[in-house]
Each structure stands twice: as C-alpha cells, then as structure tokens.
Amino acid sequence: MDCKDLVEKLYFYLDGEVLSEEERRAIEEHLALCRKCCERYEFERLLWDMVRHNGQNDHVPEALIARIEGVIAQF
Amino acid sequence: MMKTKEEQKKVFQELLVPELPALFRTALRMTRNREDAEDLVQEAVTKAFAAFDRFEEGTNFRAWIFKILTNTFINNYYRLRDRQKAPSLEEMEDETSFQPSFEGVTPEEALLNTLTREDILRAIESLPLEFRAVVVLTLVEGFSYKETAEILDIPIGTVMSRLHRGRKLLQKLLWEYSTRKTDMEKENEKGWTAKTL
Numbered sequence: 416m417d418c419k420d421l422v423e424k425l426y427f428y429l430d431g432e433v434l435s436e437e438e439r440r441a442i443e444e445h446l447a448l449c450r451k452c453c454e455r456y457e458f459e460r461l462l463w464d465m466v467r468h469n470g471q472n473d474h475v476p477e478a479l480i481a482r483i484e485g486v487i488a489q490f
Numbered sequence: 491m492m493k494t495k496e497e498q499k500k501v502f503q504e505l506l507v508p509e510l511p512a513l514f515r516t517a518l519r520m521t522r523n524r525e526d527a528e529d530l531v532q533e534a535v536t537k538a539f540a541a542f543d544r545f546e547e548g549t550n551f552r553a554w555i556f557k558i559l560t561n562t563f564i565n566n567y568y569r570l571r572d573r574q575k576a577p578s579l580e581e582m583e584d585e586t587s588f589q590p591s592f593e594g595v596t597p598e599e600a601l602l603n604t605l606t607r608e609d610i611l612r613a614i615e616s617l618p619l620e621f622r623a624v625v626v627l628t629l630v631e632g633f634s635y636k637e638t639a640e641i642l643d644i645p646i647g648t649v650m651s652r653l654h655r656g657r658k659l660l661q662k663l664l665w666e667y668s669t670r671k672t673d674m675e676k677e678n679e680k681g682w683t684a685k686t687l
Binding site for chain 2 (some may be wrong): 426430431432454458461462463465466467469470471472473474475476478479480482483486487490
C-alpha cells in the first residue's frame, strides 16, 4: 500500500466501514511506517472525534419528554 | 399472538426512550431551531406509533425511527425559504479563498486547539441539507453507510460521495473559523502592544 491508496481508504477505516482483513492490515502497516500518513490519520481521527463528541452533546428538554409521554398516553 | 394496545405502547416506549436524545439533536441539526426540533420529534413519534404494527420486532428500530424523522422533516419542515437561504455549493467549495497560516504550531494543531462546540455546530448547520443529513447520520450518530442509505432512501454510492464532499466542506468551514480566530488574536495582541508601549 502506498500513500495514495491510504488516502483513498482512510475514511472507510476511520468510519469502521467493512474492509477486508487484508486491507485493514495493509493500512495499519503503512501507518506504522509512514510518518506523514500517520500524522494525517491522527489529525483526521481527532477532528472527527471532536465533531462526533460535540455533535452528541445536546440534552433533551424536560418539556419535550413530558410532551412525548403525553402523546404516548393518548395512543 | 396479537399484542394488546397497552403491550404495544410498552414495547414502543422501551425502544423509543433510549433514542430520544439522538432524535432530538438530529432534529435540531436539521431544523436549526429548538421549537421546530421539538415539534418535529413529537410528529415523528406520533407517526412512528401509528405505523408501529408494521415494524418487525427484532429489526433495526433506530434506523426505522430515524427514517420517519428525516422523512417528516423533508416533507413538513424543509420549507422553500430554507432552500433559498442555503449558499450554493460552488460558493462553499471555492478553495481559492482559503490559505491557512499559523506560527509555532502546525495548522492542524492550531485547528484542533481553537475549535469550540459552537464552531462545530455552526459548521454542521451551515452545510446544505443533502450533505448535512449524511454527515449527521454517519459522523455524529454512527450509522453505517448502508443504514444511512436506507434511512435517506438513496444509493450507498451517493452516501459515500455526499459524505466525502460533506467532510471537505465541513473541514473548510472549520479551517476558516479557526483562521479568523487566530487572526483576531494576533490583531488584539498588536493593539495591546501598541497601547502599552
């Protein structure tokens, strides 16, 4: 695997999308050996972790929970 | 054996409650407005219960109710004014206007250090709907590409291409916010030095 192949597969790898065992191993080997790709991977991993973490950080308003309970009670 | 209404309600409620936070925040990202988001969740829940006898127990409830939520949003909330307000893709994808430059740290480190939750939410909510929906479902809510394709009723190849462009757009916006902040800090420092000298 070269750097170009890695860039193509990186998001599949980050997103946990199905890759063959062979592809996964090739990515991990390349990341262990190539500093540039490893830095890119670390940056992308941290960035998308931040997006996920911050995107998930909303609390459901109590009023909405009460509304939903009310709706279900009426079914 | 047929379930009684009360039994159905109980099963529905047990499946629904753990998903409420995710449904609400997704509704928020879609409508960009708390009041609409609450109404949207309520409407989606009502529709979901009405259709619940067609839901096959043991299948993916989460994907099923997200599909109802996104369809309800597109049909009832995504009004013409929202479509008109969205900037064109060409405007958003124009890469010539952006050149990050930082001192001392790598641009990547600077980006990760300066980003706030508000920046991230603002960037997500600025994306045109087709990209926003894919980004929220896969990157925030963790649905697989296949589940996202089913929820939005689009081919998996479309999910992948929208996700790719959505990521690029989101990164571009985040870089812009970060660069603007770093520039403002520099300006403030200059102002402070000039005043004190």
